[in-house]
Amino acid sequence: MTRTRKPVDAVVVGVGLVGSIVAKALVDAGLSVVGLERGPARDIVPDFQAPDAHDELKYSVRKNLMVDAAKETFTFRNRPGQTALPMRRLEMFLPGSGVGGSTVHWNGVVFRFQESDFVLRSHLRDRYGPNFVDPALGIADWGVTYADLEPHYDRFERLYGVCGKTGNLAGVRQPGGNPLEAPRSREYPNPPMKELYAGRLFRNAAESLGYHPFVGASCNLTRAYTNPLGLTLQPCVYCGFCERYACEQFAKASPLTTILPVLRANRRFELRAQAQVLRVNVDRDGRRATGVTYVDAAGRETFQPASLVIVAAYAVNNVRLLLLSGIGTPYDSRTDTGTVGRNYAFQTISAATVFYDQSVRINPFMASGATGTYIDDFSGENFDHGPHGFVGGGFIGPLLTGGRPIEFRPVPPGTPRWGREWKAAVARHYNHTVNILCHGSSMPVRTNCLDLDPSYRDAWGQPLLRVTYDFPDNDLKMSRFITAKAMEIAQRMGGQRVGGGPRSGPAMATQYQSTHNTGGTIMGDDPKRAVVNRYLQSWDVPNVFVIGASNFVHNGSYTPTGTVGALAYWAAEALTGRYLKQPGALVTA
Amino acid sequence: MSPGGWPTLALAGAVLALALGPAEAQTAGPPPAADVARGATIVAGSVSGLPACASCHGEAGDGRAAEGVPRLAGQSAYYLAKQLRDYRSGARGHALKAQQVAAMTEQDMADVAAHYEQLRAPYPPAPARGAAALARGQALARFGSRSPEVSACDSCHGPQGQGFAPAIPFLAGQHATYIAAQLRRWRSGERRNDEAEVMRMIGERLRPQDIEAVSAYYARQRPLTLTERP
Numbered sequence: 130m131t132r133t134r135k136p137v138d139a140v141v142v143g144v145g146l147v148g149s150i151v152a153k154a155l156v157d158a159g160l161s162v163v164g165l166e167r168g169p170a171r172d173i174v175p176d177f178q179a180p181d182a183h184d185e186l187k188y189s190v191r192k193n194l195m196v197d198a199a200k201e202t203f204t205f206r207n208r209p210g211q212t213a214l215p216m217r218r219l220e221m222f223l224p225g226s227g228v229g230g231s232t233v234h235w236n237g238v239v240f241r242f243q244e245s246d247f248v249l250r251s252h253l254r255d256r257y258g259p260n261f262v263d264p265a266l267g268i269a270d271w272g273v274t275y276a277d278l279e280p281h282y283d284r285f286e287r288l289y290g291v292c293g294k295t296g297n298l299a300g301v302r303q304p305g306g307n308p309l310e311a312p313r314s315r316e317y318p319n320p321p322m323k324e325l326y327a328g329r330l331f332r333n334a335a336e337s338l339g340y341h342p343f344v345g346a347s348c349n350l351t352r353a354y355t356n357p358l359g360l361t362l363q364p365c366v367y368c369g370f371c372e373r374y375a376c377e378q379f380a381k382a383s384p385l386t387t388i389l390p391v392l393r394a395n396r397r398f399e400l401r402a403q404a405q406v407l408r409v410n411v412d413r414d415g416r417r418a419t420g421v422t423y424v425d426a427a428g429r430e431t432f433q434p435a436s437l438v439i440v441a442a443y444a445v446n447n448v449r450l451l452l453l454s455g456i457g458t459p460y461d462s463r464t465d466t467g468t469v470g471r472n473y474a475f476q477t478i479s480a481a482t483v484f485y486d487q488s489v490r491i492n493p494f495m496a497s498g499a500t501g502t503y504i505d506d507f508s509g510e511n512f513d514h515g516p517h518g519f520v521g522g523g524f525i526g527p528l529l530t531g532g533r534p535i536e537f538r539p540v541p542p543g544t545p546r547w548g549r550e551w552k553a554a555v556a557r558h559y560n561h562t563v564n565i566l567c568h569g570s571s572m573p574v575r576t577n578c579l580d581l582d583p584s585y586r587d588a589w590g591q592p593l594l595r596v597t598y599d600f601p602d603n604d605l606k607m608s609r610f611i612t613a614k615a616m617e618i619a620q621r622m623g624g625q626r627v628g629g630g631p632r633s634g635p636a637m638a639t640q641y642q643s644t645h646n647t648g649g650t651i652m653g654d655d656p657k658r659a660v661v662n663r664y665l666q667s668w669d670v671p672n673v674f675v676i677g678a679s680n681f682v683h684n685g686s687y688t689p690t691g692t693v694g695a696l697a698y699w700a701a702e703a704l705t706g707r708y709l710k711q712p713g714a715l716v717t718a
Numbered sequence: 719m720s721p722g723g724w725p726t727l728a729l730a731g732a733v734l735a736l737a738l739g740p741a742e743a744q745t746a747g748p749p750p751a752a753d754v755a756r757g758a759t760i761v762a763g764s765v766s767g768l769p770a771c772a773s774c775h776g777e778a779g780d781g782r783a784a785e786g787v788p789r790l791a792g793q794s795a796y797y798l799a800k801q802l803r804d805y806r807s808g809a810r811g812h813a814l815k816a817q818q819v820a821a822m823t824e825q826d827m828a829d830v831a832a833h834y835e836q837l838r839a840p841y842p843p844a845p846a847r848g849a850a851a852l853a854r855g856q857a858l859a860r861f862g863s864r865s866p867e868v869s870a871c872d873s874c875h876g877p878q879g880q881g882f883a884p885a886i887p888f889l890a891g892q893h894a895t896y897i898a899a900q901l902r903r904w905r906s907g908e909r910r911n912d913e914a915e916v917m918r919m920i921g922e923r924l925r926p927q928d929i930e931a932v933s934a935y936y937a938r939q940r941p942l943t944l945t946e947r948p
Contacts, residue, residue: 172864173862173864173867173869174861174862174863174864174867174868174869175861175862178860178861178862178869178870178872178877179869179870179872179873179874180873180877181874298818351917352914352916353915353919363867363869363916363919364914364915364916364919366874366913366914366916375875377862378873378916379867379868379869379872399802487791525904562745621811
């Protein structure tokens with residue numbers, strides 16, 4: 130027996146980065162909003178204070194902030210035709226669960242995408258000619274431009290207090306920043322983090338090769354900062370417990386520190402935690418959402434009527450919710466038709482590792498989740514792909530995030546995997562090793578897609594999302610190219626030896642790369658391919674907006690969070706500025 | 719593993735980072751090798767031209783609760799030497815201390831600091847306090863506060879204020895008068911030798927009654943032994 134709650138103007142599914150921004154915009158516009166979060170309510174105080182906050186076994190190994198895979202998980206296979214198996218422990222990527230979402234446990238690394246990313250198909254055609262792009266790649270223009278999103282990137286960066294130094298202020302080069310970044314209308318709101326010693330070693334080597342190293346932008350704060358909502362973030366102490374942890378110092382930007390205290394104080398907003406959304410309810414002709422059905426903390430199935438539904442869950446869970454709700458046409462990779470589940474992409478991570486003698490002390494434990502020095506010379510369209518035969522790239526550089534003792538055990542190739550020699554090697558190399566990250570892009574292909582698993586179900590009896598993914602040839606080529614550049618720099622960093630190598634297939638569900646899942650509800654001007662229009666409004670059900678990294682048409686060379694924040698503000702503006710004035714389709718197909 | 723069951727390497731990270739900042743940690747030269755016995759001689763007032771630390775801080779290094787003179791026995795040598803340098807440079811402003819340490823060399827400071835680190839001193843009974851104040855102090859120490867927004871003191875100062883050597887001083891058993899006076903100095907900006915203004919920001923947020931409560935709580939804590947857990 131489903132109970133029905135009092136109708137509200139809007140329901141937001143997922144109270145994370147996107148949900149909090151959009152809900153705030155809607156309550157400010159006068160709407161009554163219910164936020165449904167599958168995970169628990171929590172806050173910096175008292176839930177995330179040390180010593181418990183720094184329990185590596187609890188948070189890194191047992192993944193306390195992540196969704197409980199015993200209740201809800203994903204199945205995985207490399208290609209259609211295989212039988213997918215469930216991920217019984219999350220390893221490949223780590224979606225958070227709980228108020229604040231995955232941004233509570235993120236690193237804090239933040240980038241903008243390139244201007245070319247949003248018009249990638251047109252850009253590649255114009256730059257390299259009509260026959261350059263492998264037709265197997267599902268590259269398309271996004272339906273928005275960088276110029277459209279720039280003010281929204283800016284708003285997000287003010288909200289989160291991003292710390293960095295621009296190298297491109299409205300097209301004018303600035304010393305000390307990344308000269309290759311997309312033009313910014315304003316300087317970052319806060320100065321960049323300190324450069325680690327590993328970063329300095331990398332910088333020197335990269336400069337000797339003519340590259341352009343810079344300290345990456347961070348959402349771990351470098352000074353006290355009061356954001357436009359009047360909430361104050363505090364400075365980071367470089368304790369090295371960021372990713373997979375919440376920050377006890379109020380120093381990491383997340384919904385908990387930047388927006389929720391204000392949102393929750395608004396009486397038009399109601400937060401319901403431990404609310405597992407089962408589906409978006411749609412009326413008989415499938416053109417209008419009537420609300421959402423969820424299971425509340427007491428296990429009661431509940432219908433929440435609403436005039437507007439915002440799907441703002443973790444990227445690929447947006448896809449799953451649409452599939453479970455029958456909104457949009459499921460993508461069929463055999464025929465390349467349908468929309469929901471199309472253009473799933475991930476990240477193509479590789480590394481070069483420099484092993485030093487014991488005179489070089491790296492002190493990897495002094496770090497934040499975003500203390501990196503990078504080069505952007507081989508990201509996206511920052512270099513000429515003409516001779517190389519692939520699309521995409523990646524930023525390169527050491528991103529040391531804490532050297533935590535259980536998980537950080539670099540040893541040179543050839544070291545035994547266990548036993549006395551392994552232990553000796555761990556002790557020998559712990560403080561004398563630098564990992565250089567190659568953060569590679571991920572291009573969509575037909576066979577990488579998302580759908581509902583035919584066999585496995587979650588604790589609520591609903592089919593799991595099936596992830597079908599392997600590295601496209603394009604991305605493996607890209608990885609070989611950028612990893613070779615990283616190895617070249619690594620050779621100049623003064624170590625005794627260099628290890629590492631490019632990414633190779635097959636993709637494995639047991640190997641962590643990043644939590645940067647993208648696509649599946651892509652945005653675009655063509656309703657036959659895209660799930661949402663340029664305002665992130667469902668092409669099929671106009672009172673449903675789907676927002677997040679699931680809108681990405683491909684995954685760029687960067688971390689996705691900045692672009693997700695920009696898209697959230699972009700959609701919020703369309704909602705309050707256009708949709709609420711005249712509810713209905715904002716774009717005519 | 720250290721007494722609280724914490725991974726030692728992780729502790730070192732939090733601590734060094736605060737004190738030095740990542741890049742400087744590499745470039746700072748090795749500290750002078752310390753001579754504990756010479757440190758004891760200086761403290762006792764037997765080295766001409768140098769202050770007799772013991773005359774205020776006590777022969778046992780237990781300080782003076784009534785006057786707010788801190789307990790130094792068992793304090794991290796790294797931390798103590800840094801404070802001495804900061805007095806000398808003015809980074810930790812204090813007219814009398816600046817005068818007292820003016821003649822001390824790096825070596826003197828290292829020796830004195832090393833001497834105090836290995837000293838052990840008895841604890842006087844902590845002054846009586848109301849249960850409500852102690853409960854508030856404990857809550858701030860262990861869980862912090864949402865409003866005002868303050869993270870748990872133990873997050874950096876260790877379980878029950880044990881300290882994280884080298885850079886973060888213990889609070890357990892420190893005189894409440896001294897802790898409270900320092901928090902007020904952070905608050906007023908008289909003391910400003912913290913990294914990234916972390917302690918100044920905390921001082922600014924704490925209300926006077928919070929300062930009294932948390933100081934009283936820490937004064938009653940004691941070093942943990944290997945068999946105890948927080």
